[in-house]
Amino acid sequence: TPIAAVIPAAGRGxxxxxxxxxxxxxxxxxxxxxxxxxxxxxxxxxxLVIVVAPPDGAAEVKSLLDAHALPERTDFLVVPGGExxxxxxxxxxxxxxxxxxxVLVHDAARPLVPVETVDAVIEAVREGAxxxxxxxxxxxxxxxxxxxxxxxxxxPVVATPDRARLRAVQTPQGFDxxxxxxxxxxxxxxxxxxxxxxxxxxxxxxxxxxxxxxxKVTRPLDLVLAEAVLARRRL
Ligand code: CTP
Ligand code: MG
Numbered sequence: 001t002p003i004a005a006v007i008p009a010a011g012r013g014x015x016x017x018x019x020x021x022x023x024x025x026x027x028x029x030x031x032x033x034x035x036x037x038x039x040x041x042x043x044x045x046x047x048l049v050i051v052v053a054p055p056d057g058a059a060e061v062k063s064l065l066d067a068h069a070l071p072e073r074t075d076f077l078v079v080p081g082g083e084x085x086x087x088x089x090x091x092x093x094x095x096x097x098x099x100x101x102x103v104l105v106h107d108a109a110r111p112l113v114p115v116e117t118v119d120a121v122i123e124a125v126r127e128g129a130x131x132x133x134x135x136x137x138x139x140x141x142x143x144x145x146x147x148x149x150x151x152x153x154x155x156p157v158v159a160t161p162d163r164a165r166l167r168a169v170q171t172p173q174g175f176d177x178x179x180x181x182x183x184x185x186x187x188x189x190x191x192x193x194x195x196x197x198x199x200x201x202x203x204x205x206x207x208x209x210x211x212x213x214x215x216k217v218t219r220p221l222d223l224v225l226a227e228a229v230l231a232r233r234r235l
Pocket of ligand 1: 007008009010011012013014015016022023052081082083084085086088089107108109110216217218
């Protein structure tokens with residue numbers, strides 16, 4: 001069955017600081033989005049990539065895709081995104097042709113995910129899981145806090161969840177098409193990933209091993225790390 005990847009790339013990248021929309025910023029001379037598209041197209045199973053562009057940047061994204069060498073076997077669509085990540089993913093799904101029964105959703109902000117991780121997610125969906133997320137154990141201990149009433153006050157700790165049972169979740173997340181579309185039609189809460197919408201439907205979501213290089217470029221230091229990883233790959 002052919003597989004499509006939806007790449008939400010419509011965010012501004014506020015935490016990265018002033019500049020172009022995050023997905024259009026360069027890593028070692030190539031836009032982050034192009035790295036992310038290549039990471040999806042690297043999997044031979046992926047035959048369509050749907051890029052969800054910044055709302056006023058669809059034309060620019062189209063010409064970027066035309067300007068960079070991308071695999072012959074992969075088709076591309078570009079649609080304008082929305083106000084939230086969730087809305088952007090839904091707009092991408094609206095453009096999904098009916099023959100794609102497995103869908104990946106991958107953040108443009110995770111440009112360096114290795115193809116092994118992409119293929120592991122695909123494999124788990126093929127084996128029957130309605131939703132699959134790549135994830136890693138945590139290095140830090142995590143505390144739940146009671147947000148302080150005033151910004152300059154220390155926050156009281158409420159609990160320390162058992163770290164051994166926690167996972168930091170990455171993308172691409174993989175889905176049975178019908179499941180993901182139903183989740184986006186049904187769940188209206190604010191969520192930060194697609195799998196949590198499937199969890200809210202009461203369906204089974206499973207974890208496969210993620211990869212350190214699938215980290216999300218979020219803050220300025222992440223740009224340093226991403227460029228170092230790219231430089232090392234070229235050795
Ligand atoms: N995204 C999107 N549409 C939005 C918001 C986010 O398509 N309205 C995408 C981003 O482009 C990114 C992915 O969702 O590829 C993950 O979001 P995040 O890392 O939070 O990126 P930004 O929202 O751009 O960054 P920030 O939250 O710092 O502004
Ligand atoms: Mg964001």
